[in-house]
Amino acid sequence: MLHCNIPIKKDVAQQHPIINPKTQKKVDYLDQLEAEAIYILREVAGQFERPALLFSGGKDSICLVHLALKAFRPGKFPFPLVHVDTGHNFPEAIEYRDNLAKELEEKLIVRYVADTIKEKNLQDGKGKFPSRNGLQTYTLLDVINEFEFDACIGGARRDEEKARAKERIFSVRDEFGQWDPKKQRPELWNIYNGKIDQGENVRVFPISNWTELDVWNYIKRENIQLPSIYFTHERECIKTEHGQWMNVNEFVQLEPTDKIEKVKVRYRTVGDMTCTAAVESEAHTVDDIIAELKDTKISERGATRMDDRVSEAAMEDRKKGGYF
Amino acid sequence: MELLRFFTAGNVDDGKSTLIGRLLYDSKSISTDILETLTKQSKSTGVDADIDLALLTDGLRAEREQGITIDVAYKYFTTDKRKFIIADTPGHVQYTRNMFTGASNTDLAIVLVDARHGITEQTRRHSIISNIVGIPHVLVCINKMDLVNYDEEVYNQIKADYTHFAESLNLKKVSFIPTSALTGDNVVKHSENLKWYQGPSLFEFLETVEIEQDFKTQEARFQVQYVIRPQTEELHDYRGYAGSILSGSFKKGDKIAVHPVDLTTTIEKIEKFGQEVEEAHAGEPVIIHVADNIDISRGTTFVPNTTFVPNTTFVPNTISITDGNTIHTPSQSIQTEKTFEAIVCWMDNKSFQPGQKLLLQQNSFRSKAVIKEIDNKINIYNFKSEPSDGSLHLNDFCKVTIKTAETLSFDEYANNRKTGSFILINENTNNTVAAGVITS
CATH class of the missing domain: 2.40.30.10 (Translation factors)
Structure with a gap:
């Protein structure tokens, strides 16, 4: 994946007059992606009164925090880190989150889906893998209202999913958090229009143009530390009907036919324990992961997410409902 | 590795989506789970092929149902040489704004021409938009060569027609490549069917085409995005102007003019990611400190306080503002x-x-x-x-x-x-x- 091996004729440059054979000092693409993300983060700081950075403990939001350090130090972040805790998170991700906020001396706001379920008398997730994926949208919208956040920065990338591929970097949501793909503002050059009315908010995606492999190459270059579950470890899992490895934990309703196996796995994405599948892996280091990704044939969400399997337009629908 | 951003323009039937699908497919940038979904969808849309490559670039359900593209979709692929960002924009005239949007920050425009039809009104429109938005390089992909028996004459005629048309514009660079997106001829691999064509395949072209970096040689420009004032005990007097160098370079000690207040001062310090640097160049995010306490806020522009001497290799990018006969040569200073x-x-x-x-x-x-x-x-x-x-x-x-x-x-x-x-x-x-x- 993301790799091609085609024979390139060495004399192409000579054959074609428009190609400049001169070697010039080139800017690395990671520098360009980084610069774009920092530019966007600073636009958020400049344009909004009460922004927030939605932090999940996953690699993408960890990269965002790293980029924010580069954008704002020696100043403090002009936004708190906000985490919507579903109660189904991996303990390693929660521990990482708490340590990070403490180490950086930045403000962390945590709101719990369990509290929202109680307050609003909602139906908790059911079934074998009880998902709180839909429920976290309630908590997210509540925390946005509570602090009157006018911009929420997230680590979504356009390569993840095709509805994301069409979302703007500054994505205006109405007071219900809804995304309307047909009413998106044109986004030109590097000019971001974050002007909104009271009650509306903007979701901002600074690493829209990064792919999964870009994120890993950046993590490697910047030597960013990650929660341990991204690397290979032994874990008790069961195999789902789609052939995915699901972690055995207190939330998963085991069936008599389920066979618990000890497998060497890692996580490609860190979501809820109930809807994120592990992938078999021997990758101990970031380099191992990059090598593995170059070989893999399955997309990130395809490999790890049960929530997008529901329908072709699952993400499009969830975004329209206020999801990230 | 470098980054190349390009956008594609073409008519609904020029095979634009198929071409992008082909690039992604043949460069092995598509995962098996996505291919599976596509194979299913291709069957349901009744397209007579194993996989309808066009479906790769259609995103939203609304679009799939209507078989159209309503917006700019971004696609990514990487080779050993480059990372590519494709802005895929719809061709219909009613989506001109999307095309302008998609084109706005790209280095290259790919204009698709159906070999059977030659230059059409749409080709002209797409090229003119590329011209207004100042795309440094236009690649004309003469597609569907399979449907004209890979005839070199057809290719040459279209090339001549386009060259003639382009004379009335001020496109900086124009290149031509014959392809068939559907069969894959000359997209990634050289084609036996197009032996008479000596140039690179589309893929080779994209991997090797020079990326314009005009902004590096232009006069220095910086604009303040955000003022950093920690106001802590140890950084009590710290006041840094955060922003990106828009063009050219700034050095420590440079005399600068600050607009619109129209005052002059000196660059005292440039910081990049916590480190002091002597010099910063176009594209770099920095924090600039100035010597004097003057009114500077978000949106304030810094320029050199000297007369600009153009670099000898600098060729101004010109666009025509009335019609093809009047070339407007812009001035250099802010x-x-x-x-x-x-x-x-x-x-x-x-x-x-x-x-x-x-x-x-x-x-x-x-x-x-x-x-x-x-x-x-x-x-x-x-x-x-x-x-x-x-x-x-x-x-x-x-x-x-x-x-x-x-x-x-x-x-x-x-x-x-x-x-x-x-x-x-x-x-x-x-x-x-x-x-x-x-x-x-």
């Missing part, structure tokens, strides 16, 4: 004005209302603005100016006079894409209603 002329593309479904209250945004600078006059309308099929009837509708390109409340510091777009571009925001609806390039 302009600070409240009234200026621009070409705008109207992007709002609601037409322009005289006296409409607007906000102009140029990078991080914002000011109230009005369109004082609509001077003339640009015919996007022949690039000729036509008298304006005073209206501005969706997808119209017009030459206008704009007046701002605050003084704007700008360069002509032909000279600097960063400081010569702006958007107009409707103050009432907050929508981005127009995009513009400053002509004088």
Whole structure:
């Protein structure tokens, strides 16, 4: 994946007059992606009164925090880190989150889906893998209202999913958090229009143009530390009907036919324990992961997410409902 | 590794989506789970092929149902040499604004021509939009060569026709490649069917084409995005101006002019990611400190306080602002004005209302603005100016006079894409209603 091996004729440059054979000092693409993300983060700081950075403990939001350090130090972040805790998170991700906020001396706001379920008398997730994926949208919208956040920065990338591929970097949501793909503002050059009315908010995606492999190459270059579950470890899992490895934990309703196996796995994405599948892996280091990704044939969400399997337009629908 | 951003323009039936699908498919950038979904979908749309490659670029359900593309979709692929960002924009005339949007920050335009039909009105429109938005390089992909028996004559004729047409524009660079996206001829691999063609395949072209870096040799420009003031005990007097170098370079000790306040000062320190640096170049995010305590806030522009001596290798990027015969050669130094002329593309479904209250945004600078006059309308099929009837509708390109409340510091777009571009925001609806390039 993301790799091609085609024979390139060495004399192409000579054959074609428009190609400049001169070697010039080139800017690395990671520098360009980084610069774009920092530019966007600073636009958020400049344009909004009460922004927030939605932090999940996953690699993408960890990269965002790293980029924010580069954008704002020696100043403090002009936004708190906000985490919507579903109660189904991996303990390693929660521990990482708490340590990070403490180490950086930045403000962390945590709101719990369990509290929202109680307050609003909602139906908790059911079934074998009880998902709180839909429920976290309630908590997210509540925390946005509570602090009157006018911009929420997230680590979504356009390569993840095709509805994301069409979302703007500054994505205006109405007071219900809804995304309307047909009413998106044109986004030109590097000019971001974050002007909104009271009650509306903007979701901002600074690493829209990064792919999964870009994120890993950046993590490697910047030597960013990650929660341990991204690397290979032994874990008790069961195999789902789609052939995915699901972690055995207190939330998963085991069936008599389920066979618990000890497998060497890692996580490609860190979501809820109930809807994120592990992938078999021997990758101990970031380099191992990059090598593995170059070989893999399955997309990130395809490999790890049960929530997008529901329908072709699952993400499009969830975004329209206020999801990230 | 480098980054190349390109956009694709073509008619609905020119095979644009198939071409992108082919690039992604043949470069092995598509995962098996996505292929599985596509195979299923291809069967349900009844397209007679194993996989309908066009489906790879269709995103939203609304689009799939109607078989059209309603917006700009971004696609990514990486080779050993480059990372590519594709802005895939719809071809219909009613989506001209999307095309302008997709084209706005790309290095290369791929204009698709159906070999059976040659240059059409749409080809002209796509090329003219590329010209207005100042794309450094246009690649004309003469596609569907399989349907004209891979005839070299057909290719040569279209190439000649396009070259003739392009003379009336000021496209900086134009290249041609014959392809068949459907069969894959000359997309990634060289084709046996096109033996007479000696140039690179599309893929080789994309991997090796020179990326214009005009902004590096242009005069230095910086705009403040955000003021960093930690106000802690140890950093009590720290006041840093965070922003990106828009073009050129700034050095520690440089004398600078600060606009629009029009004061001069000296760069005391440049910081990049916590480290002090001697010099910073176009594209780099930095924090700049200046020697004097002057009024600097978001949107303030820094320029060198010297007369600009153009680099000897610098060739100004020119665009024609009236018709093909008049070349406008822009000046080099920053302009600070409240009234200026621009070409705008109207992007709002609601037409322009005289006296409409607007906000102009140029990078991080914002000011109230009005369109004082609509001077003339640009015919996007022949690039000729036509008298304006005073209206501005969706997808119209017009030459206008704009007046701002605050003084704007700008360069002509032909000279600097960063400081010569702006958007107009409707103050009432907050929508981005127009995009513009400053002509004088």
